[in-house]
Amino acid sequence: MSYASGQPQDLFQLAAVTPAELAAIAAAAAGSPVARPVAHPAPIAYDWGSPATAGLWRVEVTSDGEPACALFVKLVRHTRLWPVLSHLPDEASRAEFVSYYPWHYELDIHQAGIESVLPDGMRTPVLHHVTRPNDDHMGLWWEFIRERPGSWDLADYRLAARLLGQVAARRRARAEINKKLPEIARNRASALRFYTTRRVISGVLPALRAGEIWHHPVLQAALRQAAEPALPADMLALGERLPQLLDMLDDLPQTHAHGDASPQNLLLPEDEPGTIAIIDWGFGTLLPVGFDLGQLLVGLAHARDTDLSQLPAIDAEIFPAYLDGLASEDYKVDPAHVRTGYIGSLAARSALCAIPAEQLSSAEPTDDTVALFARRIQLTRLMLDMAREV
Secondary structure (H helix, E strand, O other): OOOHHHHOOOHHHHOOHHHHHHHHHHHHHHOOOOOOOOEEEEEEOOOOOOOOOEEEEEEEEOOOOOEEEEEEEEEOOOOOHHHHHHHHHOOHHHHHHHOOOOOOOHHHHHHHHHHHOOOOOEEEEOEEEEEEEEEEEEEEEEEEEEEEEOOOOOOHHHHHHHHHHHHHHEEEEOOHHHHOOOOHHOOOHHHHHHHHHHHHHHHHHHHHHHOOHHHHHHHHHHHHHOOOHHHHHHHHHHHHHHHHHHHHOOOOOOEEOOOOHHHEEEEOOOOOOOOOEEOOOOOOEEEEEHHHHHHHHHHHHHHOOOHHHHHHHHHHHHHHHHHHHHHHOOOOOOOOHHHHHHHHHHHHHOOOOOOOOOHHHOOOOOOHHHHHHHHHHHHHHHHHHHHHHO
């Protein structure tokens, strides 16, 4: 769920630049000097559950009242400021999450030269400037990618999956190119295991076991609307399997993936057909081969931008395309292992977290709220059914 309307406009001041800095940024973005530039920030909605994102803005820069260029500004924050942190079970768990999560990883991976790893047809936006207003925040001033209008189609999914397969193959375990990665990506244990253990097994699973969550009137109405009376028991059954599932995922071939490859982070530039601009790298450690396909499949559905009935067709496109990407880089891996990495990672990371339980404390059983939770219940069901493959 996004919350642009709840994003304080004065938060932009933490990412703001001086007039001289703005002039230099605008000149670089426009390709020529910009006289007397003025920045006009407009908030962009985003997933409020993101640990490190404090705000997003499209910044239109004018010169004497005339449009000069557009920029994308992201304010990232230290993980200890993440609102959802309070939902972790105890102070020790919260402290461990804060110490583990690399809130500055987006800048780290850019400075490590990730662009040099990307295959033809994939690029990163230009980073124009970085602000550091205090020890807890950074403002990243990026090139603004004007995206192609319209929804993603199956050809877009195929292209993204093939390119992600190439990236995974190039960054397979022990690949020479991985030596350029930030140390935090090379020397830490699985981010998937850490996240699933702390966020899902320690955070979500106890609430599922207690069962009180399902007595909330919003969830009761949503379960009826979705016709899913068995969902609570099925979620709990997957939760009990998660330790075994994580062990199985650890035994698969490992690569350094994108880590959060939802279509929202794979931009389709309007004036560059056949190209994907990739942003917002996450989960930087080694991960099971196939990992990125999970977020590619459900990212837009999670944001209510894709009909859930389309997911089987998307799945049928992205899996063989990803295998083609692996093969094009001469990465020989059993397709069954890729499928297990894809579906197993999706189950571990997302299947028990799609229902935004942290919002129930302020949720009223209005038609819109019940419809949102019913849709998330249906998405959960889809992921639970896929998880039976592994």
